[in-house]
Amino acid sequence: MSAKDVEKFRRMCRxxxxxxxxxxxxxxxxxxxxAWGFPLLYALVKHxxxxxxxxxxxxxxxxxxACYLFGVWxxxxAMGQIAKGRLIQAALPSALRRVGLALGVGGVASVFIVSNLMRLVGLTKGSYLNFDVAGMTLGMIGGALFLLGRVMDQALAAQAELDEMI
Structure with a gap:
């Protein structure tokens, strides 16, 4: 990549x-x-x-x-770190793990936790499982991203060890 291409990529990352x-x-x-502002405002305005x-x-x-927003964050x-000059190999593994964890927790929460918490606090009746295909898919993708981040960490460690030998 030329210096111009690298700068363009960093600008896009920013x-x-x-x-x-x-x-x-x-x-x-x-x-x-x-969740909080509009119901409070409604109660105040309508008495x-x-x-x-x-x-x-x-x-x-x-x-x-909230979990998905943490993944976006x-x-x-990671894009901000790359824009500042950090190597992709260094920024990517931890970002993959965090995004994977966020998507995995969000997916599991949407399928299992939300419906059961709603039942627990008495706000709804129904099943113990919310058949949310999008949530299931995000959970699976999150798990895969988390594992890929771990594999990349191990590969970088192995590369660093090999570099020390040379």
Whole structure:
């Protein structure tokens, strides 16, 4: 790659980092407003009692989204490191592990935890498993990314050991 191509790639990484920051902040703010801000505002404006059960339900339902937003934040963080000159080989394994963990936890939460927490607090009745194909897919992809990050760490360690021998 030429120096011009490297600089173009780093500029794109910086742009992606800011896009990730914008997405996490804006979506996170909207989720917080939906769960807590708007119900509170509605109760104050309409002079109705505050409904903590609805606020709790929306909070529980948005728990997997918080995990997914952490994954986006982790990707943005890695892109920011690459934009500052860190080698891709050094930034990628930890980013893969964090993103994999975020997607895996979010997927498992959307399939198993959300429905059972809603039943536990008495907000819904129904099954013990939410047949959420998207959540299952994200969970599986997250597990694979986590494992790939570990494999890359081991490969980098082996490469460093071989480099020391030379």
């Amino acid at each position: 742009q992606f980092r800011w896009l990730a920051v914008f997405m996490v902040v804006s979506v996170g703010l909207l989720l917080a407003l939906m 109705r009692p505050l409904r903590p059960d609805i606020m709790l339900a929306v909070t529980i339902q948005n728990a997997p989204v 982790s990707i943005g963080r």
